[in-house]
Amino acid sequence: MLADYHVHTEYSDDSVYPMESVVTDAIGLGLNEICFTDHVDYGVKSDWESGKKIKYRNGEPLANVYYPQYIEEIREMQYLYGDKIGLKMGLEFGIQTHTIPMFRTLFHKYPFDFIILSIHQVGNLEFWTQDFQRGKTQQEYNEKYYEEMLAVVQQYKEYSVLGHMDLIVRYDKNGVYPFQNIKPLIEKILKTVISDGKGIEINTSSYRYGLSDTTPSMDILKLYRELGGKIITIGSDSHKPEHLGAYIKETKELLKGLGYTQFCTYKNMSPIFHDL
Numbered sequence: 723m724l725a726d727y728h729v730h731t732e733y734s735d736d737s738v739y740p741m742e743s744v745v746t747d748a749i750g751l752g753l754n755e756i757c758f759t760d761h762v763d764y765g766v767k768s769d770w771e772s773g774k775k776i777k778y779r780n781g782e783p784l785a786n787v788y789y790p791q792y793i794e795e796i797r798e799m800q801y802l803y804g805d806k807i808g809l810k811m812g813l814e815f816g817i818q819t820h821t822i823p824m825f826r827t828l829f830h831k832y833p834f835d836f837i838i839l840s841i842h843q844v845g846n847l848e849f850w851t852q853d854f855q856r857g858k859t860q861q862e863y864n865e866k867y868y869e870e871m872l873a874v875v876q877q878y879k880e881y882s883v884l885g886h887m888d889l890i891v892r893y894d895k896n897g898v899y900p901f902q903n904i905k906p907l908i909e910k911i912l913k914t915v916i917s918d919g920k921g922i923e924i925n926t927s928s929y930r931y932g933l934s935d936t937t938p939s940m941d942i943l944k945l946y947r948e949l950g951g952k953i954i955t956i957g958s959d960s961h962k963p964e965h966l967g968a969y970i971k972e973t974k975e976l977l978k979g980l981g982y983t984q985f986c987t988y989k990n991m992s993p994i995f996h997d998l
């Protein structure tokens with residue numbers, strides 16, 4: 723079973739990859755299943771149907787998924803290609819504590835198969851621009867990142883897996899912050915995730931970003947398993963054809979080496995377990 727559970731299309735503001743091209747490319751790659759997980763980031767982006775004026779950055783709209791068209795096209799793709807590949811409907815929720823009510827409303831509007839919970843911003847400050855890190859010590863911005871994640875998973879339960887859990891590493895100009903310093907926070911997060919029947923993803927984009935470790939790190943993957951975590955999905959975080967399905971097979975072998983025996987796909991927000 724080869725499944726890519728973190729896939730972006732032109733419905734994400736940072737991708738121009740047409741949905742049908744994603745589907746035909748995935749079939750060509752021999753993938754058995756993919757889940758569309760386009761971006762929603764309330765607080766820094768608006769919905770197209772919100773009535774608010776959409777802001778633009780470098781010619782690209784700062785907007786969330788246009789949900790009616792997104793869902794209609796997924797249904798069309800399922801009709802056209804469902805005999806060749808499994809196609810699931812999801813979103814990537816970039817949640818902050820103050821945006822939780824908006825995500826609760828959105829989640830109950832549509833019949834999702836799968837939701838990634840990601841921390842992309844804190845206090846509406848982005849990581850990739852260094853706005854969040856600026857003016858803070860490495861200890862401060864790492865701790866604040868995981869404190870926000872803990873607060874979110876304690877309050878919000880309508881998701882499937884925690885996405886690229888140590889995303890902050892990708893944008894840390896000071897290098898990798900010592901795991902032991904943040905282990906107590908990470909352990910609290912993982913215990914909450916496990917007790918709620920949720921999971922984590924392993925995100926294969928670490929390869930293309932040239933990171934020195936997996937995403938999340940081997941330390942986090944080991945700790946998750948030690949704490950009893952069993953639900954894990956594998957996703958490329960693809961935004962372009964060359965990203966799609968990348969390093970899925972290698973990641974399955976890596977998980978086996980860490981003692982995992984299964985990975986998950988989803989249907990109607992429920993995990994389905996497959997042997998690695």
